[in-house]
Amino acid sequence: MMKIPDLHVQSDLLVVKKQKKRYCPVYFQKEDIERELRKASKSSKGSALSKQIMVGSLEDVLKKMEINDRNSGWDDLIFIPPGKSLNQHINEVSA
Numbered sequence: 001m002m003k004i005p006d007l008h009v010q011s012d013l014l015v016v017k018k019q020k021k022r023y024c025p026v027y028f029q030k031e032d033i034e035r036e037l038r039k040a041s042k043s044s045k046g047s048a049l050s051k052q053i054m055v056g057s058l059e060d061v062l063k064k065m066e067i068n069d070r071n072s073g074w075d076d077l078i079f080i081p082p083g084k085s086l087n088q089h090i091n092e093v094s095a
Helices: 030-043 058-066 086-093
Strands: 004-007 015-018 022-025 054-057 077-080
Touching: 015 086, 022 030, 022 086, 054 058, 077 086
Parallel strands: 022 077
Antiparallel strands: 004 022, 004 054, 015 022
């Protein structure tokens, strides 16, 4: 039986708004989200915003996305492929 991977999610500091759309990134690798948090922390000059990483299962996230109500926030999720940065991936999907 194949194990469904955990997702590393951080929605407080890494949410991005671009072209009237809100993106809440979902990461597959802890190292990727840690890298993005370091960049965000530097750009916000050490802001006291939460740097807590929330971990969940892919299966649960997909189920919630499937049954989401309009404006519930689940339609804002964007899956960030391993090794890619948040901005790089958003630029690719919003082009």
